[in-house]
Amino acid sequence: MVTLKRFSSNHSIHRNIILQLLVFFVFVYFIFQVITITEFFSKDTLAAIHNHSVKISSLLAFTLFFIFCYIINRINKWFINPLNKLNKVINESDNISNNKIIHAGDITSMFEYYCMMIRDIAEKDSKIVLETSMLTQEKQAVIHQKQLASSLFNNSQDIIIIIDNNGIITRVNPSFCLLMGVKYENIIHQPLINFINTAAYKNIKASLSHELNNSHQWQGEFNIQHIMNKKDIPLYVRINKFIDTKNNNIQYSIIATDLTTIKEIDRLVHINQHDPLTELPNRIALTNRLKDELSIQRTSHHKFAVLFIDLDNFKRINDNYGHQMGDRVLKITANKLRNSVKKTDMVARLAGDEFIAIINPAANRADVIQTCERILSILQQPIIIDKCHLMINASLGCYYAHPHKQQTIDEILSQADIAMYQAKIAGKGCIIECN
Structure with missing residues (x-):
């Protein structure tokens, strides 16, 4: 059952096992002899053992030897051989145990x-x-x-475009394709200049190049051109320049917001609040401005002046030269009025040849009178249209809106109107202060 080859290999392990088993078997044999000597068995049994002591000793020795060999064989099969295989695998591996060879101990x-x-x-x-x-x-x-x-x-609802240093589009999002009415494959790898308004680009080219070279970014309004209908599309554009430090490649990211809707809203608001003939603020804008002035007056307690200006004998121009000539005179008059007051002041067309000016602040009466005189002086300058010299004069009524008076907008305009009529009664071309 146990070959010499098995015993020769792993001799150190077997030696330890054999020594321990021999000690165990000697101890068993010694116990058996002690039991025999101490008459643990009956006299007949002892006599039988004594008569057959050689046979019994031989049988016991043979039995113990058989058990010894069986145990060694089981230990070798179940334990030693697996350990040897594991030992061999570990010793043959280059990465495990840092190439240390395991010796059987x-x-x-x-x-x-x-x-x-x-x-x-x-x-x-x-x-x-x-x-x-x-x-x-x-x-x-x-x-x-x-x-x-x-x-x-x-x-993204915003337009996003990536271009290289040569202005070639390398990437674009669907919003740009939708806005331009062009398919993606017809945009990619195309020069961006093909899709923008050339005239608008010339206007911003210098500032665009300067800002990108210095701060690597630029922002502002810009127009592109629709491919199909050739209409300009206003955009608010933000451009950033990126430089790849590894290979010095340059790219530009362009993020743009379509301003068409906003511009349209602004246009409608402008139309709603401005006179279509003179481009001056109309009655709606005038009312809003007066509301703001009265609201500010409650906290600042300042005084402002309202000037009611009416052109003298304007009907005669319409009758003698026609309404087209009259409209041209009103446009020129509107420009004169706009240039005769400060930018912070307001000039509005109320109706026909009636205009309103708001002077704020009006703390010094002398300054208000000086402004009124300047308005009349500018309006009295002759107007030349198609070789026709037209002389225009105006009557001006001035009303001061004081902070301690609780007045409505209609009351303020009515008082200024009264002052203007008093100026006409006084002989036209003069100034009347209501209060």
Whole structure:
């Protein structure tokens, strides 16, 4: 059952096992002899043992030897051989145990060594698993960030364009394609100049180049041209310049907001609050301004003046030269009035040849009178239209809106109107202060 080859290999381990088994068997044989000597058995049994002592001793020795060999064989099959195979695999590996060769020693040392090695492998595995998990999380985070950036790029309502240093479009989002009415494949790798208003670009080219070269960014209003209907599309544009330090590649990112709706709203608001003939603020804008002045007056307690200006004998111009000539006179008069007051003051057309000026502040009466005289002086200058010399004069009524009076807008305009009529009664071309 047990070959000499098996015993010759791993002799150190077998030697320790054999010595321990021999001590055990000697101890068993000694116990048996003690039991015999101490008459533990009956006299008949002892007599039988004594008569057959040689046979019994031989049988016991043979039995113990058989048990010894069987135990050695089981130990060799179940324990020693697997350890030898593990030992061989470990010794042949270049990376495990730092190329240290394991020599067969006692069982305890081998177990300690294998346990230590298993712990090292387990720690390395756990580190690898942890590092792999961290790398996976980082990779997932990068992928998530890329997906988020791509989603923002594709779903942004703003126009996003990426161009290279030569002005060639390298990437563009669907908003630009939709705005221009052009498919993506007809835009990509095309010069951006093909899609913009050349005249508008010439106006901003110098400032654009200067800002991008110095601060690497530029922003402002700019027009592009629709491919199909050739209409200009107003945009608010933000351009940033990026330089790749590794290979010195230059790219530009362009983010633009379509101002068409905003411009249209501004146009409608302007039409709603301005006189279409003279472009002066109309009655609606005048009412809003007076509301603001009265609201500010409650806290600042300042005084402002309202001038009611009416052209004298304007009907005669319409009758003698026609309404077209009259409209041209009103336009020129509006420009004169606009230039005769401060930019912070307001001039509005109330109706026909009636105008309103708001002078704020009006703390010094002399300054208000000086402004009124300047208005009349400018209006009295002759107007030349198609070689026709037209003389215009005006009557002016001035009313001061005091902070301690609780007055409405209609009351203020009515008082200024009364002052103007008093100026007409006084002989026209003069100034009357109501209060």
